[in-house]
Amino acid sequence: MKKDRLAYFRKRLVDKQRQLVEEVGRTALYGKDQEDDSIKDLGDQANTAYNREFIFELGNGDRRLLREVVSALQKIDEGSFGSCERCSELISDKRLEALPFARYCINCQRAAEEEERMATG
Ligand SMILES: [Zn+2]
Structure with a gap:
């Protein structure tokens, strides 16, 4: 970057x-x-x-x-x-613009939220 x-x-x-x-x-x-x-x-x-x-x-x-x-x-x-903590892909500029503190790219964010839902039942 x-x-x-x-x-x-x-x-x-x-x-x-x-x-x-x-x-x-x-x-x-x-x-x-x-x-x-x-x-x-x-x-x-x-x-x-x-x-x-x-x-x-x-x-x-x-x-x-x-x-x-x-x-x-x-x-x-x-x-x-600017890199995703899960897959190391670059997080999109648009996403960083909205959430400069985003840890994951949009795909990994969805996956992480899904895992959290599964874990908490
Ligand atoms: Zn990712």
């Missing part, structure tokens, strides 16, 4: 990383606030428990995404960015 193209993806990944770090940080703080409120106001406990569960899931998704963004940045440093 050309240097200026790599620099472009690196910038997009760094921006995404910064945004996610802020998001995860905020979620953690918000979760803490919710916990404090539940101690103060036990009457609202059910509602708070529901919110906390929702926030927890959101936080997990962001953390997973953050890991993928970090690993994509590592791949830029290693020179393997």
Whole structure:
């Protein structure tokens, strides 16, 4: 991949990383606030428990995404960015444009999702 193209993806990944770090940080703080409120106001406990569960899931998704963004940045440093981790084929430019942190080409992504579905039943 050309240097200026790599620099472009690196910038997009760094921006995404910064945004996610802020998001995860905020979620953690918000979760803490919710916990404090539940101690103060036990009457609202059910509602708070529901919110906390929702926030927890959101936080997990962001953390997973953050890991993928970090690993994509590592791949830029290693020179393997843009290649599928399963079949080593080049990931299409269109796909990278939409998902700069994509680990697999579209075919392997489908296969991986299928395997995940089978594994979780
Ligand atoms: Zn592949």
